[in-house]
Amino acid sequence: MTDESWTVALVRQSDVAFARQVAMKAMTAIGASAIKKTKFVTAVSEIARNAVIYGHGGAITFRVVGIGLHRSVVGECTDRGPGIADMQLALKDGYTTGSGLGLGLSGARRLVDRFDIISSAESGTTVTLESAAR
Template identity: 50%
Template sequence: MRQTLRECLVSIGFSLIEQTKMITAASELGRNTLRYGGGGEAHIEKVTDGGRRGVILSFIDQGPGIADVNLALTDGYTTGNGMGLGLGGARRLADDFELITAPGQGTTVRIAKWKLF
C-alpha cells in the first residue's frame, strides 16, 4: 500500500515532506488496524473537491472498537506495547481526520491530504 500511496501522492504533485507525512500516518493506521482491529481493509481514493485535489485513506476493521476515543487520541496512551502515537499522530499529519467507532462495532478511520490547484 505504501508504494501505491506514494505514486498517488506524486501524481497529484505533493512534496516529499507531504508524501512522508501521509505515508507515516498510513503506516500507523494500518498497524492499528492489524494489531487492535484484527485486520481489515485499507482504501486509497484520489478526489477532487472544488479547487483542490487530494487523497483520502480509509482504514476499516470489525474489531472490538474503541471505548474511549478521547483517551485513545491522547499521546502516550496504548492498550498494547506501542508508543501510543498512532491515532493522535495520524490526526496531526493529515489535513482531515475522521474516526467512527463504538465498542463491539469496529473502527473506521479516514484521513485526507489536500493540495490546491
C-alpha cells in the same frame, strides 16, 4: 482519475508496507510535495498497523478527490476490531493498550489535513485520512 480507487487488504504486517506503497503512489499521482507525501504515508502506516494489530485486520481504500491543483488523497481504513471504548483517551499522546508508544493515532491526526474516526463495538473502527497535494 477522480473515480479511481485502490484497496489494500490489511491482514499481516507486510500488508502495512504495501499500504504505504499504494499511499505513496496516490500522493505522487496528485503531484504532492515531499513533505506532504511523507506525512500522509506515515499517518497511513500508523493507522494500517493499528488495523492489523488491534483491529483483527481490515482494509484501506485510497481515492483521489477534487480537481487540478486542489486534488487530495483520501484514505479510508476499516477494521473488524472491538472498537475503541474511550476515544478521547485513545487520541491522547502516550496512551496505549498495547506495547507501542501510544503516538500512532494521536500522531497520525497531526500529520494530515483531515482526520475522522468512527468506532463502535459492532462495526469496528473506521479512520479517514485526507491530505492535499500542497
